[in-house]
Amino acid sequence: MADDLHLVRTTAPNKADAVGWEPELAELRQRQAFARELGGADRVARQHAGGRMTVRERIDKLLDPGSFQEIGSIAGKASYDAKGNITGFIPANCVFGRGTLDGRPIVVAGDDFTLRGGSADAAIKGKPKMSEEAATRFRMPIIRLIEGSGGGGSVKTIETTGRANLPGGLTETTSFDLVANQMAEVPVVGLGLGSVAGLGAARLVAAHYSVMVKEMTAVFVAGPPVVERLGEPRTKQELGGWQIQLRCGAVDHAVDTEEQAFDAARRFLSYLPSSVYDLPPRVRNWDDPNRREEKLISIVPKVKKQAYHMRRIVSAVVDKDSFFEMGALFGRSIITGLARLDGWPVAVMAGDPLFDGGAWTADACSKIIRFVDLAQTFHLPVVHLVDCPGFQVGLKAESSAVIRWGVRALTAINQTTVPWCSIVVRNCYGVGGLGHQPVGHLCVRYAWPSASWGSLPLEGGIEAAYRAEIDAAEDPAAKLEEIEERLNRLRSPFRTAEAFWVDEVVDPRDTRRLLCDFANLAAPLREPGHSRFGMRP
DSSP states (O other), X not given: OHHHHHTOOOOOOOHHHHHTTHHHHHHHHHHHXXXXXXXXXXXXXXXXXXXXXXXXXHHHHHSOTTOOEEESTTOEEEEEXXXXXXXXXXXXXXXXXEEEETTEEEEEEEEOTTTGGGOGGGOOTHHHHHHHHHHHHTTOOEEEEEEETTTOOOTTHHHHHTSOOOTTSTTOSSOHHHHHHHTTTSXXXXXXXXXXXXXXXXXXXXXXXXXXXXXXXXXXXXXXXXXXXXXXXXXXXXXXXXXXXXXXXXXXXXESSHHHHHHXXXXXXXXXXXXXXXXXXXXXXXXXXXXXXXXXXXXXXXSTTOOOOHHHHHHHHSSTTOXXXXXXXXXXXXXXXXXXXXXXXXXXXXXXXXXXXXXXXHHHHHHHHHHHHHHHHTTOOEEEEEEEOOBOOSHHHHHTTHHHHHHHHHHHHHHOOSOEEEEEEEEEEHHHHGGGSOSSSOOEEEEOTTOEEESSOXXXXXXXXXXXXXXXXXXXXXXXXXXXXXXXXXXXXXXXXXXXXXXEEOOGGGHHHHHHHHHHHHGGGOOOSOOSSOOOO
């Protein structure tokens, strides 16, 4: 063995060994520096002159400081001199990676508008695809920062690739099956931060929550140059501004600045689990679960034709400052949003009598479908403050296919398995009233003394049901009043409670305590796991 040891020759490291891989690392740093220049100083200046941040500035503002771990930082197209040394670099126009948001790991992917307006011409298709795959595979929420075509093609793509792309083909920068299937797995947020068209618009709204910046963002399937050729000259804001997109329900919310968009995304995600395999986080703010609001005793007028402010009731019964409304300008006869009860996240629905008397319109039903899907997907118990006189009636309603949309809403509600608690505040009538809770599993149901219900509201229904009796009376008006008084005594919620068709008639001031009890009761019933169905975009 001693002889064998003499065979081992130890040499001192020479100067080249001391350098090691530093030249290669220097080249890596050089390439990363090129990538950080985005589309160049002139295009970055143009982005800033338009009042918009660059994609890297957005990521830095959104995420927890120092948490961004970029993936594919040097993906792009390089140029070289005759000796093979890099002389220039055009980065891919998708920047993505992992980071933390309020300490929670997420995936963020952003379009770089300084490079071909975010279109496929400057894309490396694997980057946006991997961002979607990583979020789903590693069960993390994803936030998309969208500007431009969101990785979609432009007419120039035909020339740069030498062929026309068949939509849905292998060359797509984003496999839309990943985008669609992802909504059944992890929370998805889309932020529109400039002009957003085509595939970019689709990626923005294929989200559980989407936000526009009011004077900066316009969203459309095709922009003004395209629709003008069809004989419809429009500005960007006329065609796809925030008021257009929020009122039709395409986008959920609009804010004044990019920073506010980031704050909205941060708050939305605070109510949700990281994936369907987790549970929503409890965040207690020490608001007393037994707090009583005296104003609730008289907040609903005794005169049924008088409206009231349902949002004041919502704010009074949930944890203070916890209500996060979604889709406020669409389907306005129903209020939807997330809130907390004794710290537990819940999904809140509430009828709004200020719009269409609280009747469910086709738009309201569309809004309900999407909202209860969100609750079901992410294990959120539903609290429904009921004031629904039924589906909207009349020619406008019939022309909007309200009955089809209404049945779809009832179907979505009855497909849910999460716990429900309904508080009948005022009206619950007709087929629309069936939607106050699912009927296939045990739900909690309370009524305020102001509640009334039935197959049809007495107003208008008496004339139809008692037409012969009223017409035969000597004084039809007096007869109508007599019948109405008699039926009003019978439709008291106390009569229904006698038959145990409602769990309890309660003092409105006790509503918060009852809802907090419900939230704590529902907590162990939130079962993580793969959702039975995903969000319908």
